[in-house]
Amino acid sequence: MHEEHKRYFKLTGRSRIDKSINSLLGIIEGIAIDSEINASEVDFLHLWLEDKLELRDRHPFNELIPVIEQALADRVLTEDEKNDIVWLCERLTSNEFYDQVTTDLQRLHAIVGGIVADTSISEQELRGLSDWIGDHEHLRGCWPYDEIGSLVTTVLVDKVIDEQEHEMLFRYFSEFVALLDSKTITNAPISNGESVVGLCAVCPEIEFQERTFAFTGASARYTRRKLAETVSDLGGHVASGPGKKVDYLVIGADGNPCWAFACYGRKVEKAVELRKSGVRIMIIHESYFHDAVLDAGKG
Template sequence: MLEHAPYRRYAGKAEIEKAINSLKGLIEGIAIDRLINAHELQFLHMWLDEHRRYSSKHPFNELFPVVESAITDGVLTNEEQADILWLCDQLLSERYFDSVTTDMQRLHAMIAGIASDGQISVEELRGLSKWLQKHEHLRRCWPYDEIDTLITSVLADKLIDPEEHALLMQFFGEFIAILDNRTVTMPPVAEGSTLTGLCAVCPDISFQGSVFCLTGASHRYSRKQLYSLIQELGGKTANGVSKKVQYLIVGAEGNPCWAFACYGRKVEQAVKLRKEGHTILIVHENDLHDAIADL
């Protein structure tokens, strides 16, 4: 094995691409007849075993939790297939490779560092703005555009008023979790020219007749348990996001290994629908628990 080490370092990116493409091929192959059996799922277990030695390294640290969660019950649903394929496509994109991943992790930590003392100054924002200008290859990777939008807005009058400081701390404060090895689970996003929280603030949740969908993992329940609880309260559940869904629940159990895949395919779909004018609330799991406790 030692004689292959130099080649492995040389062909690292090629090996990663091959591993991800092989996973995509397995998913597409075993699902091509729309029927998936236990023998076919075993091939996904074999893929996990083959790459397990890399499971703590990017991008396998993002793939492993998704694949393992999908097949743990011995069933691979259409939504689970789509989630895996979506993540594979994101990780194969050039913007997820090499320096981009490193720079994005640096950006997350920089934001946390700026907010760590509870005070954000004009000088800090100017310094961060200069850094963003030197790293424009991160544009369109969350949260580059959101931060750029916020800084431009706040620095327009060269002052930070109390309301702007509160908004900055609300945004930047989310990233302090990175320093504690936790995952950002309530990230803000830009909608048009407006910066808004991904998850609704103090949402009004009505269960009777409403359709709920869950993305991510819950820190209290399995997905089956959570869906059963919603149904007992008169709600309906869906495996995928569509115009029929009123609430997308974002699970609170984040993955601290993620570089910047803070949210996935379902949230991406919900944000798109929301921008198109469809009424769909993205709700943090903790708010769902609060709504249930208030009944």
Template sequence: MHSDHESYMGFSLLSRLNKSLETIVGILEGVSIDSVINLREVSFLTEWIRHCDDVRHLHPFNELIPVINTALADGVLTEEEKLDILWLCSRLDTKGDYVNNVLYDMQRLHGILGGILADGKITETELTGLMGWLSENDHLKTCWPYDEVESLISGVMQDGVIDEKEQLLLQRLFSEFIQLADDKTITNPPVIMGGQMVGLCSFAPAIKFEDSWFCFTGASTKYKRRDLKEMVEKLGGKFTDSMTGKVDYLVIGADGNPCWAYACYGRKVEAAVNYRKTGRNVQLVHEIDFHDAVADALG
């Protein structure tokens, strides 16, 4: 674990339990949204369960994991087994009042997106099921990435057929919201801006340090936050810990943060996206591009 994350782990246990539970429910809904569960989708769910090792001995996972493992033992997840697991999840309520229901529903959406993509292909039937889920959960409107997902799917489904370009766009977006293995941070998911599909992180950004405001989120693979601050200030830039309207560049640490409630991004990223929607020219920059820009500026 990255040292920057250790201080979060002690007080984030409840949120990590809930996030894992909601994501598993979402994956189950996603892999079965077209009424078919294939071998690749079962393998995806099995792999996700393997990544819950740090909480599997705790309630509710000490009850849930054995049930899921039994269901997956033969390499097949039947409809009845899925319903049994979903029923158990609904009874294993650890939520309390520490965050509102929007958080849980958004975590479930992330799981659904991952479940749909589990077999490597997104079908028209799956998108129809997803649109139904989005309609039933329209209280998530304005919460990123609900609007982007809904807008992209609506555009793709206008002619009722997913062409090759649309398939790639859908896969690119959906793949950002399930964290497995070392994929700890967003890379460049597309978002809808002014009716156009654009990348969230700037591609090969031209970064100007002099008199520009920088903010950082997540953890760096190379430096402490204070080191990043010193780099910016040495090159004539200004640093802030808060994602406000004055920020020009939000740098996203390549090591992510396992305590983020939304797994692949955090509050600052969502705030930056909302600023961009209002016309504020804030650039989201991946840490790798930031280091390249620093190297260029230092000559």
């Protein structure tokens, strides 16, 4: 870094964090814009992750990185995992230093980068990008919104992307592959964090027969598959997430109490909303789940 830039670097910690998270959001949107995520696109997401590994102990990367690592462990990014990452990003992003226009432009840059991540641009991806552009007309007059919109519209006129058009799109979109934000964060804001205490039931009575369980967070003891097998062996059912027919949401114990949002998660938020609407769903800590399994003779 140039010596002249160092004095400004300390003053832009929050804005650089925002840019990193907005870029991640854009990458996720870009690689999933055609409703399919292939191996090359997962590799592209790995690049963002690798670039931030040295920041894994700093907020907010101490929340984001474990979630992304867990999602990519099997080299497959499911719809549920994608939604978890997007949910967390949206809660960690702040517009305090950047207005909505700047935020959305950062996302647009990363979206087109995500689209070219696998070196192939499909008609479905372009139509998804065209829809995004249509939903963000407040960016009109801002580079590169108009340019990208015009280019996409021109290519989609005949509903075919020929070799010459693909090369043109690829060259242009590749200019916006912005993964290398600053690699060092100075004076990053520290969150006091919160706790899941108060959300979970205390000493709950847990039944398994014909009951439905959903799990969220990392377990300190078992894999998600093992947890599902345990519930099935005891006569219960497993759902992918909270819903009106889910009886218990089990929160994994392997969380960081200093996290501001990751200790809760999208599924916990949904379960709380369901409870407020009158759905009888019980949120329980993993330790109570294991106690219940032992009592049932399956521990």
